[in-house]
Every structure is written in structure tokens, then in C-alpha cells.
Amino acid sequence: MTPLAASCGGWGARAGLALLLAGLAGISAGRAQGDDALTNAELRRQLEVLQRRLDRLEARDRRNAAPPRQAPARAAVPASRPVAPLGAPPGAPLGAQAEAEAAAREARAAAAEARAARREAEAAQAKVTAVTAPVPGLAPPDPVGRQDFMGEGGDALRSDLPGIAFRVPGVDSQVRLYGFAKVTGWQDFGGRNQSDAPAPSLIPLRGSAADRQGGDFGMSGRFSRIGVDTRSLTGWGTLETRLEGDFGGGSALENNAVFRLRQAWAEIGPEQLKVLAGFTNSLWNEGLFETIIDATNLNQSFVRQVQLRVTGRLAPGLTGQASLEAPDTNFVSADGVVAPTARLQGGASPAFNHMPDILGRLTYRDAGWELGLRGLLRGLQVRTAGTNAGVASQTVDATGWGLAGHVRMPMRILSPWFGPDEFVLGGYYGEGIGRYFFGSSGGIDAASNLGLPGAQAGVSLNPIPTWGVTAAYRRFWAPQWRSNFSWSWSRQDFPAYARLYVPGSAAATALNRELLQAFANLIWSPFAEAGADGRVNTGWLDIGLEYLFTRRDLYGGSEATGPGQAGHGTASRLLFGAVARF
Known part of the structure; x- marks a missing residue:
């Protein structure tokens, strides 16, 4: 292969590599927005590989562009003879000399394109980092599932x-x-x-x-x-x-x-x-x-x-929690299971919520150990006013608790x-x-004598x-x-x-x-x-x-x-x- 062909081929390969690098940078930015066919780590690896190849090509081109050794002095050329362009090989035809100049211009353009591709790659890398990098100071999410089944x-x-x-x-x-x-x-x-x-x-x-x-x-x-x-x-x-x-x-x-x-x-x-x-x-x-x-x-x-x-x-490994939670009083009577949203004999429900749980x-937790302790306090209530319970209007309260x-x-x-x-x-x-x-329990909190003869003397909630x-x-x-x-x-x-x-x-x-x-x-x-x-x-x-x-x-x-x-x-x-x- 002639030096001219090698030079053109090297710069052509480098120009193609620069275009590929720019294209991959665009792909990296696009992938970061949601397509997970290539991971961010893989994109970074490919960018690094291409960058190293581009650096090697540029180093080789700098070596090829070094000034040639000066030939021994020759006799003066007659004025009527065309002068070869500077840097052309001695005795090279004028067409080859023009091609050399064109190749040099192409090489300079390819170098500029490679530098632009590098800047685009660096911008794409920064964009990937901006999309995937953690936010400094942002706490990690609570787990959506645990291996210890807590x-x-x-x-x-x-x-x-x-x-x-x-x-x-x-x-x-x-x-x-x-x-x-x-x-x-x-x-x-x-x-x-x-x-x-x-x-x-x-x-x-x-x-x-x-x-x-x-x-x-x-x-x-x-x-x-x-x-x-x-x-x-x-x-x-x-x-x-x-x-x-x-x-x-x-x-x-x-x-x-x-x-x-x-x-x-x-x-x-x-x-x-x-x-x-x-x-x-x-x-x-x-x-x-x-x-x-x-x-x-x-x-x-x-x-x-x-x-x-x-x-x-x-303390290290120790977490404390407290909560106020929505109540839902459920009790069973002779008429079935009664809840605040359920009707009693076609009328309003006597089951009431009057305080949060x-x-x-x-x-x-430490080194695979887990110790847990829970406590619960509830207020249960029955109100017979306005219902079809068939007893005098009254309100009965009871306390629920658990450990x-x-x-x-x-x-x-x-x-x-x-x-x-x-x-x-x-x-x-x-x-x-x-x-x-x-x-x-099927959700039952308490039992009541509603619907039984004894309820006439007083409603119970146990x-x-x-x-x-x-x-x-x-x-x-x-x-x-x-x-x-x-x-x-x-x-x-x-x-x-x-x-x-x-x-x-x-x-x-x-x-x-x-x-x-x-x-x-x-x-x-x-x-x-x-x-x-x-x-x-x-x-x-x-x-x-x-x-x-x-x-x-x-x-x-x-x-x-x-x-x-x-x-x-x-x-x-x-x-x-x-x-x-x-």
C-alpha cells in the first residue's frame, strides 16, 4: 500500500470511527431515557474502547505528518519547469502532489471532526451521569419487599x-x-x-x-x-x-x-x-x-x-414507631356479624367508631437477628339509637388491646x-x-347479646x-x-x-x-x-x-x-x- 493510500485509509478509518463514536454518544443519551437494551455501564465501556482507538489513530497520524528528511542539494531548476509543492516526494508527478495536498486537507478535517465527536461523547457521558447518578443527600427508598419477611x-x-x-x-x-x-x-x-x-x-x-x-x-x-x-x-x-x-x-x-x-x-x-x-x-x-x-x-x-x-x-439497629390508624368496629350478635357499614335488620348499623386505633x-435487627414487639389500643362502641335493634336507646363502650x-x-x-x-x-x-x-376470627372483635332476650335489660359488648x-x-x-x-x-x-x-x-x-x-x-x-x-x-x-x-x-x-x-x-x-x- 502506498503512503498516500495508507494516509487516506487511516484518516478514513478515523473519520468513520469518529462518526461511530458520535453515534454511540447519541445512543447513550437515548438509552438513558428508558431503553434498557444496553446498560449504562456497557455504554461507558464502549465509549472508552472507541476513545482509546481514536487516540491511537491520532498518535499514528502525528508520526506520519513529521517533516521528511531533506534531500541533498540539487542543481537549480530552470525557471520554465514547474515547481513541485512543498512536502511532495522528490520526483513525484504533479497529480500525486495535488492528491497529497487533498489528503492533508482531509486529514485536518477528519481531525477536527474527531475532536467534535470527542466533545459530543463527553457531553453524552455527562448526560448519562445526570440521569443515572444518585442524588447527593437523598435517602434510599424503603424496600418494597424483604428477605426477612417483616x-x-x-x-x-x-x-x-x-x-x-x-x-x-x-x-x-x-x-x-x-x-x-x-x-x-x-x-x-x-x-x-x-x-x-x-x-x-x-x-x-x-x-x-x-x-x-x-x-x-x-x-x-x-x-x-x-x-x-x-x-x-x-x-x-x-x-x-x-x-x-x-x-x-x-x-x-x-x-x-x-x-x-x-x-x-x-x-x-x-x-x-x-x-x-x-x-x-x-x-x-x-x-x-x-x-x-x-x-x-x-x-x-x-x-x-x-x-x-x-x-x-x-439506637443502632433499633427502630421505634407509633401510629394513629383508621378504626373499624366489628361485633357478632344473634343477628349475625355487624360492622359500621353493614345494616342491622334493614336499618342503620349500631357498630360505631369513635376514636382511632x-x-x-x-x-x-442485627447480624441476622430480629426482635419485634407490638402493642395496640382500641375503642369499641355500640349505639342503638336510630337502629332496628329493638331495645332502648343506649351507648355501650368497650376497650380492645393487644400485645x-x-x-x-x-x-x-x-x-x-x-x-x-x-x-x-x-x-x-x-x-x-x-x-x-x-x-x-373472620374480623370479629367482640360479641353482643343484641337479638337475645337479655338485651332488653341492657346491651352487652364483650x-x-x-x-x-x-x-x-x-x-x-x-x-x-x-x-x-x-x-x-x-x-x-x-x-x-x-x-x-x-x-x-x-x-x-x-x-x-x-x-x-x-x-x-x-x-x-x-x-x-x-x-x-x-x-x-x-x-x-x-x-x-x-x-x-x-x-x-x-x-x-x-x-x-x-x-x-x-x-x-x-x-x-x-x-x-x-x-x-x-
Whole structure:
């Protein structure tokens, strides 16, 4: 190849490389706005590779452009002979000399274009950084799911993934989109229970019509979820907002899923003290173990309601919280279960809310340990004025209260052989807290003698004593394979007049004296990875198989159900589920 061809070819390649570098810079800026086919890290790597190649080409061209060695002096050229341009090879034809000058001009133009491409690349890199870099001083978002299954963050197969996040250009704000697509299927082996989220408190009783029909098969995807989380810097600290929903608002028996609101709140403040207002998970919520089913399981609480909440960091690892939350008084009488929004005998409801529920929580976490303590105080009230209760107008008040606690222990403290395994033990006791344990009580807080002859002498409202215990073990067979085993038991006590409820009525069959539930599952997470801290990041995909057994026994046994039915019910269900998170 001639020197001229090499020069033209080198500058042509460099010009093409410069154009490619400029194009890649434009792609980098475009990708940063949302197309995630190439990650920002990959774009930066490619920019660096191209920049190094461009630098090598420019260095070679500088060497080629060095002045040639002077040839020995020659005799003077006659004036009539054309003079060759400066820098042309001795004896070169005039056409070649002109081409050399043209190549030199092209090289200078290519060099200018390369410098412009470099400036464009640097501008694109700055734009990528502006869109993806964290905002200095902006607190990280609260997790949308936890590996330790604290609170409702521990519902079925969730994991703490960052979601799809970006920084809003020009402002100190970040936005994150998160969620998952989930499909579950089930086969019942006991009574027919046509729900993808069966509560233990409502399983069919032995001898009932549903029990005689036998179990059936079903599938559902309505608990798939989507949420948006934003964070912005303010003079009062980080402002975080969250809007989240799923498609579980309709009937479990219909394929037309109905979108429903799960969370809508704003929280502001530094890490030391935050204030939250909105619709979100109750401070009482506690998901102690991992399940595939989406139901409110025995002794677990998944209540979401409007509240005002304060969260403070009391000490390293120790968090304190207090909240005022929306109340909802529910009681059972001879006429059935009564709530503030339910009518009594065609008239207004006597169930009243007259004060917010007051809750408090202490949580300590360190090196895999977790200790939790919760407290609750409630005001329950019945007003018979203006109702069809058939008794004199009167107001009756009662107090509900509860305490609960749990401990989560990392099994590696006993032996490294256990790896990331965990053991959890939790328990509670309270009176009038049934709405926070729907799996046990069906939401009933108290019992009343309304509808019974004794109510003429005075209406009673008796908060129902309830207590329970749960033990669970989480076993990792490998980072990609894990199982959860759990056993839960609960009991409720009722006043003696509850035996006068009509056998077989909604009131009598709502009184669950004792309940028991057991879980066992196997979950495969093909993209799971073990961390250096001993924990496992389960990744974005879970596929699982689960078995659960439930039994409930009524207060009064068979006397509460009437002829042909037993005073208890059992249910066996086999489930499979798959969830993909984003």
C-alpha cells in the first residue's frame, strides 16, 4: 500500500470511527431515557474502547505528518519547469502532489471532526451521569419487599429488588417503577373452596354443602402488582411517595380482574425521624414466613388502612414507631356479624367508631437477628339509637388491646452447616383485636347479646379474648432451592350467651374456638445468589409448589351447626405458583 493510500485509509478509518463514536454518544443519551437494551455501564465501556482507538489513530497520524528528511542539494531548476509543492516526494508527478495536498486537507478535517465527536461523547457521558447518578443527600427508598419477611413486605414470594429507577433530569428527584407478574393454581382435596385466597376462619365445615361437593381446581393471576415510588430532596429531608395496586379487587370466581389500591402515602424527614401520612400497611402487620398462597394466614396480619405514623431511629439497629390508624368496629350478635357499614335488620348499623386505633412497635435487627414487639389500643362502641335493634336507646363502650412479639434467629449461630437458614417464633394475646387477625376470627372483635332476650335489660359488648403462637423454619437446600415449614395455632373465648345463637346461623358458625394451620413448600429461584453476608438474594424469578392443611373448630362444636354437620372443618390444598419481578 502506498503512503498516500495508507494516509487516506487511516484518516478514513478515523473519520468513520469518529462518526461511530458520535453515534454511540447519541445512543447513550437515548438509552438513558428508558431503553434498557444496553446498560449504562456497557455504554461507558464502549465509549472508552472507541476513545482509546481514536487516540491511537491520532498518535499514528502525528508520526506520519513529521517533516521528511531533506534531500541533498540539487542543481537549480530552470525557471520554465514547474515547481513541485512543498512536502511532495522528490520526483513525484504533479497529480500525486495535488492528491497529497487533498489528503492533508482531509486529514485536518477528519481531525477536527474527531475532536467534535470527542466533545459530543463527553457531553453524552455527562448526560448519562445526570440521569443515572444518585442524588447527593437523598435517602434510599424503603424496600418494597424483604428477605426477612417483616410486615407485609413478606407476602408471597417477594424480594427486595431495586425495580426500574431513573433520576429526573434537572431536579433532585428519583422515580422507581416496581412490581411483579404472578400466576397461581390450586387443587382442593377437602370441601369446595372457590377462592384463591381462602381464610382459615372461613373454610367449609364438615357435612356442609361445600364439603359434600368436594374440592376443585382453579387458577388466578389477579394478585399481580405494580407500584411507583418517588423520592425528592426537600428542606425537611427526603420526601418519599408511593402509589401501589394490584388486580385483586374483584371476585375470585371471575376472570375479569379489578384493579384496587394497595398503598398511597407520603413520608418525609431524615433517617432519624420520619412522618408518614396515607393509606398503607398497619404497624400491626407481620408476615413471619414465606408462602405461595395470597391469603391472610393464621396468626398473620395483612391489614392496610389510612394512618398517621412516626418512625424514629432510637439506637443502632433499633427502630421505634407509633401510629394513629383508621378504626373499624366489628361485633357478632344473634343477628349475625355487624360492622359500621353493614345494616342491622334493614336499618342503620349500631357498630360505631369513635376514636382511632393507637399502635406502637419496636424492632431490633442485627447480624441476622430480629426482635419485634407490638402493642395496640382500641375503642369499641355500640349505639342503638336510630337502629332496628329493638331495645332502648343506649351507648355501650368497650376497650380492645393487644400485645405481640416475635424473634427471628439465624441458624448459623449454632453451626455454619445451617448457612442462611432461619427459625422464627411468634405469639400474641389480646382482647377485641379480631379485625387484625382475620385468619382466626373472620374480623370479629367482640360479641353482643343484641337479638337475645337479655338485651332488653341492657346491651352487652364483650371484647373477645384471643391468643396464638406460630413457629416456622426456612431451609436453604442450595442458594437456588429453599423450603418453608410452619405450624400455627390460635384460640378464642366467647361469653356464655353466645351458645344461645341459633344453631347453623351465620352468628353461630362464625365463632371459631380453635384453629390450626400447617405449611410446607419448595421454591426454585434459578437466578438466586449467595451473598458475602450469608444471606441469599433470591433474584427476579420464583417457581414454587406448596401444601397447606387447615382445621377450625367451632365454639359449642356440633351444637353450633345443627343436624347433619360436625362442629369442625378441615381443608387440604396443593398450590403451584410462579412470579417474575421487575
